[in-house]
Amino acid sequence: MPETVRAEVLARMTEFDVAVGDVIAEAGRDATRIFQVVSGYVRLTGMHEDGSQALITIYVAGNCYAETAMISRRPYNHTSIAMVPSRIRALHERDFWQLYNSHSAIPEALCRKFAEAISWQFAAREMRATTRLRFQIAHMFVGFAERCLGENASKPIELDFPFTQSDIANIFDVTRQSVQREITYFKDQQLVEKRNGVWVVLDLPRLRRTS
Template structure:
């Protein structure tokens, strides 16, 4: 059966926000228990192996979820943007964190302690219902990502990644392009798609030759959104 048009799309960034979708009285009860912290770029919010003692929500900025290859190299898994909540799975499963989360840019987070979360979880049935929807959407995104890997060329997937980054982490520059404000490298892209850095270099060089994207002062810039979308859907 085909997925409905509203099914979540696979992307490096999404702005899923289950707390924001709660009824106002439930959301206000949750936010009343939350405290704010600021995190500088490069600093961790949580590390793999640590106990899950709180749940986080991004208020501003971007953070990266980092895993480890078997040889010890770090791998970018996904990027959290404003609205995203994380660490719920570890708290609910009562296990330690599987991955490390690091600030990519200056970030402000809200956090709720584990005991406060469980008290509200049992008081308001809307919270477990919202989390069920979040987890179902996460599974849908994983399935969409697997489908893309099986049915799309690497060039299409990289083009989709640039479109996703430009949508969620882009700002207009003076020359009419969209500057991606995150420090994404060829190695990061290779990690995301589980391919070699050489394969990424070949596909990105092709996009540069077509004058669809370019690297300018260390940042990626999308020059032609229409042609980028054409490659995504070709």
């Protein structure tokens, strides 16, 4: 968006801090705000039939979400939860609609975002249909590691947010046993390991070649 429009949007947003496990937006609630992650990580979760939560995606700094619920005037579809202490920006629906109707650049930007999201979903489905699970998981770890990348890519890279093998299984819609088999391979190849509950990418260049 033009810098003047972006500045006006930011001026209307409020910022707040959330602790680990805090619910930012809850599924079924009226969509009264849209959000942007300023720092930290936010998980978007759905619900299994047995009541357990399923990880859908992870939002990182800069990501915005909940615009589709706002524009379609429906409740939030999913629940967003802070994975680590995070800072969030929020834009109230009143301000959203005033800005939306005042600046054509906003609906144009949202249209591009939605089109890109649809394209990404098709690409992700194609990858899952045509690529081995090992490569998909490696690609995921590479993406996470690059977000947490320090100055020296040859050193082990700690992923500074928590997720489990069950979360990975939910992301790729496979069994936990299938994920465990691939994680064992990565550990045996000294590519990825878990230390004190934290995932560590041991060799990012080699992992890139795997993905």
